[in-house]
Amino acid sequence: MRRDPEEGTLTRQGGPSILRPLGSLEVSGPCELIALRGVRGAYEPDGRLAVETTRLMAEGKKPPDAVPGRLPGRAPVQVRGDDVVWGGPLTFHYGHFLTESVSRLWPLLPGGVLEGLPVVWSDCPSHPIMDEWLKAFDIRVTTLPLSGPVRFTNMFVPEPAWRLDTWVAAEIRSIHLQARRGLEVPSRPRAGVLWLSRSGLSRWRRAYDEVLLEWLLGEHVVSIRPEAMSLAEQISAIEGSEAVAGIVGSAFHSLLMAETLPRCVYICGGRLRETHLAQTHLLNVDAGFVQALALMQPRGDGRKSFPHGYRVLIPEVLRALGESVLPGIKQDPWLAAFAYPERLSAKMTGSTVSALGKAVARVLLDPSSMSARMWLGAAFADEGLHHCALEQYLTVAELSDEHTVRAPLYAARMLSRMGRAEEADAMAKQVLAVDPSSREAAGYLLGS
Amino acid sequence: VNHSLRGAFDSDGGLVEETRRQWDIGAGFPDSLPATLPSANVVRVCEDEVLWGGGLVHAYGHFLIESVARLWPLLSEGSRADMAVVWTTPRQMPYIRDWCEAFDVRTFELPEDGVMRFTDMLVPEPAWRLNAWIAPEIRDIHLRARAGLDVPSAQGSEILWLSRSGLPRARVAYDEVLLEWLLREHVTIVRPETMSLAEQVAAIEASQAVAGIVGSAFHTMLMAERVPACVMLCSSQVRGAHVDQNLLLGQGTAFVHGLATVGAAPSRKLQFPVKFPFGYRILIPEVLRALAKAVSPNLLEDENLRLLATPENLSPRVGSASVKDELMTAVARVLIDPLSMHGRMKLGRRFEEEGLHRCAAEQYMMVAELSDDSMARASYHAAMNALDEQ
Secondary structure: OOOOHHHOOOEEEOOOOEEEOOOOOOEEEEEEEEEOOOOOOEEOOOOEEEHHHOOOOOOOOOOOOOOOOEOOOOOOOEEEEEEEEEEEOOOOOHHHHHHHHOOOOHHHOOOOOOOOOOEEEOOOOOOHHHHHHHHHHOOOEEOOOOOOOEEEEEEEEEOOOEEOOOEEEOHHHHHHHHHHHOOOOOOOOOEEEEEEOOOOOOHHHOOEOHHHHHHHHHHHEEEEOHHHOOHHHHHHHHHOEEEEEEEOOHHHHHHHHOOOOOEEEEEEOOEEEHHHHHHHHHHOOOEEEEEOEEEOOOOOOOOOOOOOOEEEOHHHHHHHHHHOOOHHHHHOHHHHHHHOHHHHOOOOOOOOOOHHHHHHHHHHHOOOOHHHHHHHHHHHHHOOOHHHHHHHHHHHHHHOOOOOOHHHHHHHHHHHHOOOHHHHHHHHHHHHHHOOOOHHHHHOOOOO | OEOOOOOEEOOOOEEEHHHOOOOOOOOOOOOOOOOEOOOOOEEEEEOOOEEEEEEOOOOHHHHHHHHOOOOHHHHOOOHHHHOEEEEEOOOOOHHHHHHHHHHOOEEOOOOOOOEEEEOOEEOOOOOEEOOOEEOHHHHHHHHHHHHHOOOOOOOOEEEEEEOOOOOOHHHOOEOHHHHHHHOOOOOEEEOHHHOOHHHHHHHHHOEEEEEEEOOHHHHHHHHOOOOOEEEEEEOOOOOHHHHHHHHHHOOOOEEEEOEEEOOOHHHHHOOOOOOOOOOEEEOHHHHHHHHHHHOOOOHHHOHHHHHHHOHHHHOOOOOOOOOOOHHHHHHHHHHHOOOOHHHHHHHHHHHHHOOOHHHHHHHHHHHHHHOOOHHHHHHHHHHHHHHHHO
16 A cells, blocks of 8 residues: 655655656657757757757746746857757756656657657766666667757657656657667566665765665665766666665666566655656555665755755664564664664563664664764674674764764775775874874875 | 761771761762861760761762661661761751651761760661662661651652752753643643651552652652652663662653753853753653553553654654644654754744643743743743743
């Protein structure tokens, strides 16, 4: 049973989107429009912006791109009389590429009214994932010159199949399935639950404690880092799994291309982006949205972008997975203990765990305790689990004034042991700024 | 013996260490004392046999476990049963008066100024030396006091909640008012600091279980003729005194890690000295589950409590439950994301709408202390004013 997020603790961010049925989208044109590389919209012959060529959000919401209202400056350097299709801005960002940039391609599908015509993108960024997708779709591109406007006398402008927070049309799925057919997807061993990890992203784009959660989940999940994989590898992993789980993010949009759709568990903060809800409705996928991210600090100081500043609520995630896609967790005494960490208190159930387990439980119960995190870091380091220790030390270094030397020093030590010399150097400099006499920190400087 | 010094001195003026309060094994003296008697101005001499009670500490818990710990020789029959007790640093607190009357202790009145010389003083070992030992005599001491106490009849309760929420701000944990409101139909909430000693003992003896944030109020159980089950909410550290008492009483107390820190923000901002458990918040889902597991198996039959015990179930996911009540949804949001000040302000407003001004004030106060939200402070004062008017 799928339920609306507003019934629970989550509030919707954006939307609501309507689901448009197949065949309800329209194409305007052919018409005369002027396009200029780098400008995310096309212009009428009289120089006015053709608004329908830009990215639009919900009614009344400011458009995401700053596009001049009139054609900037010069006369066209080229005039093209061949039939072309307006593709719009080609966005480098993974999720926006999959949901927006390719959303006008539906008339190019086999049997479509514009099949075989070239596409004009306003931008020409290059990224392996984008190149892979466009090649798989087998698209022809008309490239805009580096400078100067081009006047197209026969340009078709399809409605986008996904206008964020407004509508999503069934055609977006057809577009991605077409690309999927052209993709050479490697075979992969069948997996139960696939964890779409964010823990390898930059520190400003990851949540606290995800490394810890991944370590706890161990062999119960197959954890991947989508940003390190090709598109085909990602699709292969998704199609080969029974369920996909992780912190909500753009990696979940890869599901748009999957021929077989696994169940999904999205780990969210207090807000659920409409985009993911709309995708769930579109794909009719069995999905759960679990609020299991919490702020680490009372104020939002220093947060960069979601989910930075949040920590994963590990007991809540374990219980949610146990109730949905990973019932085996309940039979694993190790994980069951962490799903209900208060039972590790004296006289509750008599559960016993190792010293490392106790250190984990203490962090789960008292996540703002920096001494608990330092203790856990040390316990991980003793076990040679440097990446787990590093996460704890970095958390303390970032959030606390209590361990201004020890936390970054220990983080530098872990980074050095992991062979990440440049990062160790940066962390050592942080230590030396506070304690210039630290010999150990000096030893982690590059060239020392 | 000097009235204001928590130790006795020998005839040479040297401090007699076994008369001091001592903690731990080895050196651990909580009271600062001079090595020699500062003034030898003996104003009186007593040649009667007396019993050294020690420095009388008026803090409730320390009174019960330390100040009366040397009285065990008075339990025996014979001439020593009527010895006068010499306590220094005496304070008149209602519970001290009640306890001493109940035990029928005869207190030796020391002169306010100068030194009193005793020629025949008995110095018993304390029956409880903190973090070192506990002897069965401490229980016997309190049971004698209990026998002399006029304990009123009290209404029986399944769970007696020893509340700290009415204590001064510097000694209160966050979210206890919220927890008490959630538990209101399932526990009997008492504020021990507003009750007489006899009323406290009556409430404890009439309950099946006693629960609350760990603190000195739990030491009243030393006096209870019938000792109930017990759940103590602790931070990551359990004080040895409570563990020792549990061993002595054979209670099988559940010590639950049910308090978490909220970071350094409050202590940085506040102008008054704080004491445990200030700066901690109660882990309400964990506490609900612990209470159900340890002492109240039916607790989670209450649908709201069952949902809040696993608040992630309020997320919209397969097979999950739903709650339509906006107030309970606001509570769940705070439980899942306790440092979201937005969530707490929203919950405060919901409580205000329901006329629950004390609950609202707690939420606003937390925002005011943990963030720079001036609106929270204003809302807090408004809620407190509304509470006063009620």
